[in-house]
Amino acid sequence: MTSTVVWGTGNIGRLALRAIAAEPALKLTGVIVHNPAKVGRDAGELAGLEAELGIAATDDTDAVLAGRPRAVVYAASGDIRPDEALDDICRAIRAGAVVVTPALYPLYDPRGAAPEFRDPVLAAIAEGGGSLFVSGVDPGWGNDVLPLLISGLGGTIDVIRCQEIFDYSTYDQEDSVRNLVGMGMPLDYGAPMLWPEMPTMIWGGQIRLMARALGVELDEIRETMDRRALDTGVRTDTMGDFDAGTQGAVRFEVQGIVGGEPRIVIEHVTRIHPSCAPDWPTPPDGVGAHRVVIEGRPRIEVTVEASDEGGNRSAGGNATAVGRLVNAIGWLVDAEPGLYDALDVPLRPAVGKLGRSST
Incomplete structure (x- = not known):
C-alpha cells in the first residue's frame, strides 16, 4: 500500500x-x-x-x-x-x-x-x-479529459465548449464567494477572480492542453465577462443575505482562438440565486452541473451532475475533482x-x- x-x-x-x-x-x-x-x-x-x-x-x-x-x-x-x-x-x-x-x-x-x-x-x-x-477543482477533468474523449466521437467539430453552471448559494466557502468572486458586492467591486487576465491565468492552461491534444495552433486566448445585479434581495442557508443591486450572477468565457474564431471555450455561469440572469444557461435541476457541448456534426452534449454530503452539488463537483487526483x-x-x-x-x-x- x-x-x-x-x-x-x-x-x-x-x-x-x-x-x-x-x-x-x-x-x-x-x-x-x-x-x-x-x-x-x-x-x-x-x-x-x-x-x-x-x-x-x-x-x-x-x-x-x-x-x-x-x-x-x-x-x-x-x-x-x-x-x-x-x-x-x-x-x-x-x-x-x-x-x-x-x-x-x-x-x-x-x-x-x-x-x-x-x-x-x-x-x-x-x-x-x-x-x-x-x-483543477472546477473540475479539471471537465476541461480536459472529458471533452477530448467526447471529441473522438464526432465527425466534424466547430466548437468545443466546457461549462460550469452553478448556484453558489450551496457553496460552503463564504470568503471565496463574496470576496474573491464578488457575490453580494457592488458591480464595480474589483473581485480578484474577475480581474482582467485572471480567468486566463487560471483556465488558459486547460485551453492550451486541449489545443495541443487536438493538434491545432492557438492564435491567442481571449476573455469575455458579464455581471448581473440582483433585482431583489435573497437569503441563503449557508451565507446569509445578499442585497438587491449587488452582484448576483457572473458569466465569463476563456476562449481559445483558432483561425480568428473562438473554437475551444471554457465558460463559467455562476449565480447566488436562480432568479438572477434567468436568460443565461441553467443546469437541469437549477442547482449545478458540468457540461461539455461539441458543436459540429453530430452535435454532442454531455451533462454531468455529481452530489455529495447530503446532495450538495458543489461538494459533488469537488469530490469528482479530488477523485481524479487521488486516483x-x-x-x-x-x-x-x-x-x-x-x-x-x-x-x-x-x-x-x-x-x-x-x-
Missing part, C-alpha cells in the same frame, strides 16, 4: 481523506493542518466519517515529511498564497513524494507555465525524485519522477472499489 499524506483539511482535504479511505491501494499515514483547533483530532472526524481512521492531525510538517511518505495530496489553498503553496509542494517533492494538487493553476499546463512556477518544481524533482500532477497516485508512483499534466496521466477504472465504502 502507498503511504499517503493529506496536507490541509478544508473543503478539498476533507474529501481527499474520504477518497483515500476508500482506495484499497493507499494507506493514510499523516494529516497536516494549520488550524491549532484541529491538531490532535482524528482524520476520520475531520473527514466527517462515522469511524476513526487512527491518524491524528498535526501541524509538525517537518516530522511528517521526515517519515518519507510516498504520496501527498496537497489540499491547502493556493488562491491567495501561490508562493507559499509552491514552497510547500516543492518541500514534499524534495522529500521524495509524488504530489497531487489543485492549488497551482499555472501548472495545469506545465509546458506553458512561467519559469518562476515550473523551474522550482523541476529542481525539486531532480533533487528528491518526487513528481507533481496538478488538476492518479498509483500511476504516478509507477511512473518516472516528473512534472505531469492531464494528457500524461490516464483516467483509469476504479479497480477494487465497487461496493467499498469510506464510511
Whole structure:
C-alpha cells in the first residue's frame, strides 16, 4: 500500500481523506493542518466519517515529511498564497513524494507555465525524485479529459465548449464567494477572480492542453465577462443575505482562438440565486452541473451532475475533482519522477472499489 499524506483539511482535504479511505491501494499515514483547533483530532472526524481512521492531525510538517511518505495530496489553498503553496509542494517533492494538487493553476499546463512556477518544481524533482500532477477543482477533468474523449466521437467539430453552471448559494466557502468572486458586492467591486487576465491565468492552461491534444495552433486566448445585479434581495442557508443591486450572477468565457474564431471555450455561469440572469444557461435541476457541448456534426452534449454530503452539488463537483487526483497516485508512483499534466496521466477504472465504502 502507498503511504499517503493529506496536507490541509478544508473543503478539498476533507474529501481527499474520504477518497483515500476508500482506495484499497493507499494507506493514510499523516494529516497536516494549520488550524491549532484541529491538531490532535482524528482524520476520520475531520473527514466527517462515522469511524476513526487512527491518524491524528498535526501541524509538525517537518516530522511528517521526515517519515518519507510516498504520496501527498496537497489540499491547502493556493488562491491567495501561490508562493507559499509552491514552497510547500516543492518541500514534499524534495522529500521524495509524488504530489497531487489543485492549488497551482499555472501548472495545469506545465509546458506553458512561467519559469518562476515550473523551474522550482523541476529542481525539486531532480533533487528528491518526487513528481507533481496538478488538476483543477472546477473540475479539471471537465476541461480536459472529458471533452477530448467526447471529441473522438464526432465527425466534424466547430466548437468545443466546457461549462460550469452553478448556484453558489450551496457553496460552503463564504470568503471565496463574496470576496474573491464578488457575490453580494457592488458591480464595480474589483473581485480578484474577475480581474482582467485572471480567468486566463487560471483556465488558459486547460485551453492550451486541449489545443495541443487536438493538434491545432492557438492564435491567442481571449476573455469575455458579464455581471448581473440582483433585482431583489435573497437569503441563503449557508451565507446569509445578499442585497438587491449587488452582484448576483457572473458569466465569463476563456476562449481559445483558432483561425480568428473562438473554437475551444471554457465558460463559467455562476449565480447566488436562480432568479438572477434567468436568460443565461441553467443546469437541469437549477442547482449545478458540468457540461461539455461539441458543436459540429453530430452535435454532442454531455451533462454531468455529481452530489455529495447530503446532495450538495458543489461538494459533488469537488469530490469528482479530488477523485481524479487521488486516483492518479498509483500511476504516478509507477511512473518516472516528473512534472505531469492531464494528457500524461490516464483516467483509469476504479479497480477494487465497487461496493467499498469510506464510511
